[in-house]
Amino acid sequence: MSITIEDVAKAAGVSRQTVSRVINGKPGVKPAVREKIETAIAELGYVPNLAARRMGGARSFLIMAINDRERTIENWAAGHGNDWVDQMLYGGMLACEARGYHMLFELIDTETGKAVEQVRRVLTSLQPDGIILTQPHSENPELAALLRERGRPFARIALPDANSDALCVHFDDAGAARAAVDHLTGLGHRKIAFLAGDRSYEASLVRREGYGDAMKDAGLEPLIAEGGYSFDKAGAIARDWLENGGPTAVIAENDEMAFALLHVASKLGVEVPEQLSLISFEDTPGARFAVPPLTAIRQPTAAMIARACELLMDAAEGQPANGDHCLPFDLIVRETTGPAPR
Amino acid sequence: MSITIEDVAKAAGVSRQTVSRVINGKPGVKPAVREKIETAIAELGYVPNLAARRMGGARSFLIMAINDRERTIENWAAGHGNDWVDQMLYGGMLACEARGYHMLFELIDTETGKAVEQVRRVLTSLQPDGIILTQPHSENPELAALLRERGRPFARIALPDANSDALCVHFDDAGAARAAVDHLTGLGHRKIAFLAGDRSYEASLVRREGYGDAMKDAGLEPLIAEGGYSFDKAGAIARDWLENGGPTAVIAENDEMAFALLHVASKLGVEVPEQLSLISFEDTPGARFAVPPLTAIRQPTAAMIARACELLMDAAEGQPANGDHCLPFDLIVRETTGPAPR
DNA sequence: CTGAAAGCGCTTACAG
DNA sequence: CTGAAAGCGCTTACAG
Structure with a gap:
């Protein structure tokens, strides 16, 4: 019913x-014939027909991104x-489309046993032709082992792992933490706290380190609190700080915690940014709707996935990719940061 | 390298x-053998292997949703x-997954010539096995014609088209408009305006009608303005109304226009909902972040797509689906509606 | 109830 | 530079 290569x-x-040679851009076809x-x-x-191409032994032209089922x-x-x-x-979609691939998107359970089984199935x-592992799957060694064993190219959206040379794409978490500190010290702040997420995330550790180093370099005392990415926990910490002459500036690891800070500040009549400056490390769409709009680090999510797709398509076409690829972040200054109060 | 049916x-x-019979749940296999x-x-x-199944002449187990490229x-x-x-x-993903299918998602240009060409390619x-046409593609007769000609089951996420018996899934736009009016009259409002979008959208027409009928039934005078789904246009209309003793309640066809109303009201010192009530017809995540949070009609998007997938999978499995399927909406009362001012 | 045959639309070696 | 052959992993009629 459709037109085939035979036609x-x-x-x-x-x-x-x-015809196959021409379709696949292979050499060795006389120009006249090619034309x-x-x-x-x-x-x-x-x-x-992609299914037929695949069956013939070629690529599937499919790049699959693996996401956390529950959270999504x-x-x-x-x-x-x-x-x-x-x-x-x-x-991902645009990067794939540009080279004739398609992006697929799967929801996979967090629990390792299930995850391995589900990935095996898909x-x-x-x-x-390639798999993109996102958080938290990107930090699961069993998934990496499965993929390696199957000989499937994969990219981890995660910080480089010392135990592995698997392809990974990430952004400069430490540098972003430092940029946040620098922005704040530039505004005259000296009591700058870091409202951290969860120690089980590699990225959180690296950010803490970047923050700590930047503070040390500025001759300031670091102050890290564990907010667990939670609105309630962060709110309790914020209340404690604001009621007891805590920091004049806070860097929060995600928007949820930043919102909690805003919420508590407003309740306590603490003005932002006049009395308290705030930077978030996430920048979801809500950051712009916040009152006032959040100054934030913007992670290059689209660029990271696009890069991962490029590398995987390269691999599918015979140019194996590896190493770690670090992409630049943006610090978007909106309205929650201002000069330190005197 | 993988385990095959032969193994x-x-x-x-x-x-x-x-084995094939068992995999496909076909009858005619002795229980002992099946086991x-x-x-x-x-x-x-x-x-x-899905590619092989497809090549063997079976389904592809793929349901493809077609979205507007530019807007997306x-x-x-x-x-x-x-x-x-x-x-x-x-x-869509969950509905497909539950029956062993996968959902694919394509960006297709709005311009008809390109759209037809692109859809033909994918x-x-x-x-x-099935295609879901969303706005505005769902209202493009050439796309419907192409799909019909190819004999591919498809579902339009759109209002029923008198000229076509194609499968369509939608929600009760007219009923939702009426519910909005009823909510407002219940609060004592009598000057209720409808801030409409674009006449080129079938749904907008139906909503206007639902609004008009409900107003008539309540013995009230309808007042419809054309906001073109635009923040600026809606803002200008809002300013005119608020400065000249216009309506005490407004139903806006999308959040963008509702935000404009909120913005102008705040600028003019008009309190919401004390002096002005507002209902949006969209309920994007931003509606909840608005100050105050928007009362809104929530369209059953996930349910509509899930239903479309179900119907298309039924069709792929030999139970042709047709007719129009109308799903219920929700009116979510938040903080922008209140008693009419006296 | 079960199997042998043919074929889906491609690609990969292998000849020439 | 180009083609004849074999095969990918399935399914669909068709026999028995």
């Missing part, structure tokens, strides 16, 4: 292998939107 | 057709998040 071959008066084939393709509107669904169900997924699709049912 | 057949001591095969499948961890990318690029895409994936490259 093109017939129309161009050649064999189907020759005849290209004309036939255009006239017939021929488009190769939770966000969707709450109607919160999901900035991560949006930016991932933005970066690996064989869909046969993706 | 299972060998392990169970049967032919591969018999033996199922055991082998479990032990070997066999998972069918625009939202992503602005870092706005994209509630529609999120809810679409939420409803149709033959990916061979989806």
Whole structure:
């Protein structure tokens, strides 16, 4: 029912292998023949069937991103939107499309046993040419082992792992923490706290370190509190700080905690940014709707996924990619940072 | 390299057709044999290769949702998040997954010529079992014609089209408009305006009608203004109303226009909801962040896409689906509606 | 109830 | 530079 390679071959008066060569941009076809084939393709509107290509032994032209099932669904169900997924699709779909690939997107359970089983299934049912592991799957060594064993190229969206040379794409967490500190010291702040997330996240550790180093370099005393990425925990910490002459500036590891700070400050009549400056490390769409709008580090999510796709497509085409790729972040200054109060 | 149907057949001591029957849940396999095969499948961890299934002449197990390229990318690029895409994936991915299908998501240009060409391409490259057409593609007759000509089941997320019996899934726009009016009259409002979007959208027309009928039934005078879904246009209209003793309540067709109203009201010192009540017809995540949070009609996006997927999977499995399917909406009362001022 | 045959639309070696 | 052959992992009729 559809036009096949055979139809093109017939129309161009050649064999189907020759058509295949042209489709795949392979050398060794006389220019005149190539042109005849290209004309036939255009006239017939021929488009190769990907399933058949795959069966023939070629690539699947599929890049699969693996996301955390629970967290993703939770966000969707709450109607919160999901900035991560949006930016991932933005970066990934366009990168794939540009080279004739398609991006697939799977929800995988966090629990290792289930995760391995589920990834195994999609690996064989869909046969993706490359896999992108996002948090927290990107830090799961068993998943990496499975992929390596299957010989499937994969990219971790995560900080480099000393025990592994797997391809990884990330951004400069430490540098971003330092940039946040520098922005604040530039405004005259000296009591700058870091409202941290969870120690089980590698990135959180690195950010703390970047923060600590920057503070030390500025001759300031670091102050780190554990907010666990939670609104309530962060709120309690904020209340303690604001009621007891704590920091004049806070760097929060995610928007949720930044919102808590804003909330408590408003309740306590502490003005932002006049009396308290605030930087978030996340910048979801809500950051812009906050009152006042949050100054924030913007992670290059779309760019990281796009890069991962590029590297995986390169690998699928025979140029194995590896190493770690660090992408630049942005510090977006909005309205929650201002000169330190005297 | 992967386990194939042949391996299972060998392990169970049967032919591969018999295994195929079991995989596909077809009748005519002796219970004992079926069990033996199922055991082998479990032990070997066999998972069918979808590309091969497709090539063998079966389904592709792919459902493809077609979205507006420009609008989607625009939202992503602005870092706005994209509630529609999120809810679409939420409803669609889970529905597909539950029956062993996968949801694919394509960005297609609005311009008809390009759209037809692009859809034609993905149709033959990916061979989806079903296609979901979302706005504005769902109102493009050429796309519907192409799909019909190809014999591919498709569902329009749109209001029923009198000229077509194509499967369509939508929600009760007119009923939602009426519910908004009723909520407002229940609060004592009598001057209730409808801030409409664009006449080129079928849904907008239907909502106007629902609004008009409800007003008439309540013995009230309808007042419709054309806001074109635009912040600026809506702002100008709002200013005119608020400065000249206009309506005490407004129903806006999208959040953008509702935000404009809020913005102008705040500028003019008009208190919401004390002096002005407001209902939006969209309820993106931003609606909750608005000050005050918006009372809104919530469209059942996830449910509509899930339903479309169900119907298309039914069709792929031989139970052709048709007709129009109307899903219920929610009126979420937050803080922008209150008793009419006296 | 079960199996042998043919074929889906491609690609990969292998000849020439 | 080009083509004939074999095969990828399945499924669909068709026999028995």
